Amino acid sequence: MGLTFHRTFSLSRSSIAKILQVAYNKPGFKNSDLAKLTDLGTIYQEAMPRYAKRAGLLDEQNRLTLFGRYVAEFDPQMEKNSTQWLLHYHLTAPHRSTAFWHHLVTEWFIPGNTFTAEQLVEDLTRFLHNNTGKSPAPDSVRSTITIFTGTYLKSDGLKRLGLLEETERGTYSVLQVTPPPVWALGYALAEYWQAHYGERLTINLDDLTGKNFAGLFILGENGLTELLIELKREGLIDLYRIAHPYQVVLLQPGLESALERIYK
Known part of the structure; x- marks a missing residue:
């Protein structure tokens, strides 16, 4: 351990x-x-x-x-x-x-x-x-x-x-923390997706709202969704919330593009 x-x-x-x-x-x-x-x-x-x-x-x-x-x-x-x-x-x-x-x-x-x-x-x-x-x-x-x-x-x-x-x-x-910067979450999402879902293009939003992802950043469902909406505007993901189960589509799976947004 x-x-x-x-x-x-x-x-x-x-x-x-x-x-x-x-x-x-x-x-x-x-x-x-x-x-x-x-x-x-x-x-x-x-x-x-x-x-x-x-x-x-x-x-x-x-x-x-x-x-x-x-x-x-x-x-x-x-x-x-x-x-x-x-x-x-x-x-x-x-x-x-x-x-x-x-x-x-x-x-x-x-x-x-x-x-x-x-x-x-x-x-x-x-x-x-x-x-x-x-x-x-x-x-x-x-x-x-x-x-x-x-x-x-x-x-x-x-x-x-x-x-x-x-x-x-x-x-x-x-404490009640300030949410992470949007591209820090973007990198983490791409890395987590790669590890858990591989080449899958779409997953349920519910897969991200529990302790294994949102919980790492001390985020509830609403806090995570707000950051995901920002990442949708940035073109990293698409987000479909018309009917349950809501869907997340990863449009840019590469990690380097997220790191470039953080550091350059």
């Missing part, structure tokens, strides 16, 4: 930026290269490439993905709102993410929801036991909850998205 991939560190954009620079200059680098080519500590040298892979920036051979190349060239410090939403998307999407990350976001990140770290620990322990048949080490689960919440609370992580705030030590509140 990838429970300890983080090596007890939350996502650090400034550290991942150094990994991307190495990948840009030396595609397929070995982790042992990082000691010479960066100033990252030993455990960061292990953890941050793992984050970069889970966040969609590197492939399994430590080469930049298409998304990673655009980020490395046009937003290397990952300051853009669109970039941070797409880091979150890749970390959370059901076909890409470490399973527990998807579970925690889709179960708990509901605007107005309030919960404690201990509730997350109990839920994650139960989730892992149900999916593996084994009881995880309590310290590993607590550490994972700390790094998960820290990713969304720290300024060097994804705090700018405004998904989560700590109201008192160990107690969290999910």
Whole structure:
């Protein structure tokens, strides 16, 4: 289940930026290269490439993905709102993410929801036991909850998205977030479609309104539909809402055109 991939560190954009620079200059680098080519500590040298892979920036051979190349060239410090939403998307999407990350976001990140770290620990322990048949080490689960919440609370992580705030030590509140930029959602839609529906031209709108897609962006059905209407105006999709089931048609399945709209 990838429970300890983080090596007890939350996502650090400034550290991942150094990994991307190495990948840009030396595609397929070995982790042992990082000691010479960066100033990252030993455990960061292990953890941050793992984050970069889970966040969609590197492939399994430590080469930049298409998304990673655009980020490395046009937003290397990952300051853009669109970039941070797409880091979150890749970390959370059901076909890409470490399973527990998807579970925690889709179960708990509901605007107005309030919960404690201990509730997350109990839920994650139960989730892992149900999916593996084994009881995880309590310290590993607590550490994972700390790094998960820290990713969304720290300024060097994804705090700018405004998904989560700590109201008192160990107690969290999910905020009413600003929807993602339209072309960030457009890229995510094309990537999600490619993974789940392949060459299909049309799917039901209902396939996108649940937790596996809209829920990743903390969007309800109305919020998602508003963004899809914008994407229809932009020519990425067509949208038919005359009679149920409503239909979505993907007109431009390529990922690069969406990235060009974000970064150029």
